[in-house]
């Protein structure tokens with residue numbers, strides 16, 4: 001059994017008097033692909049944000065790569081995200097003025113690589129995702145599925161320990177969604193990254209190593 005890279009226990013997040021997340025727990029092993037499923041409003045996105053240190057929980061603990069995410073300062077959480085985590089959201093959130101190559105290479109630039117180094121490092125990943133030939137185009141000049149494959153390259157290029165994907169295929173038709181999801185799984189496996197995937201789509205969840213179901217702000221494993 002691979003060592004645990006992410007551990008969450010009894011996590012709760014409240015907005016005023018309302019608990020968006022009541023009691024969520026999860027262990028993710030290095031390189032493991034976990035899907036989090038559940039009805040709309042069950043707390044999936046809030047849990048993912050708490051796991052990634054984007055929201056500070058009001059109760060419970062989150063440990064990521066040995067770092068106590070709840071106790072860490074904002075600056076430490078930012079550094080953790082930059083150095084150890086990758087993100088793929090529903091809409092790629094690519095910067096419209098930058099080429100696809102520059103978008104994909106952004107995490108490497110933020111870690112100090114020169115423009116040329118960053119681009120050279122990300123090209124093999126774009127190649128394996130089948131979008132290297134589009135590297136000099138702008139996001140507005142390619143399809144949604146191609147944009148999401150670039151977002152996958154961006155999430156993985158800095159060799160993160162964990163990639164968080166929130167409905168990464170939600171804006172795509174099912175055929176394109178399946179291509180992007182398969183690309184995410186194979187690229188993450190190759191890069192040795194664990195994946196936490198939030199999805200409504202049971203077909204997508206079926207490709208995970210393990211599925212965690214959420215209901216009413218709580219996690220439930222079969």
Ligand SMILES: Nc1ncnc2c1ncn2[C@@H]1O[C@H](COP(=O)(O)OP(=O)(O)OP(=O)(O)O)[C@@H](O)[C@H]1O
Nearest residue numbers: 015019020021038039040041042043044045046047
């Ligand atoms: N910023 C916020 N302020 C107040 N309530 C919130 C906030 N964010 C989420 N909630 C509430 O917390 C609950 C969980 O929301 P969350 O977005 O985590 O669910 P979800 O399972 O991801 O839903 P969906 O599948 O529709 O995206 C919902 O009842 C939601 O209305």
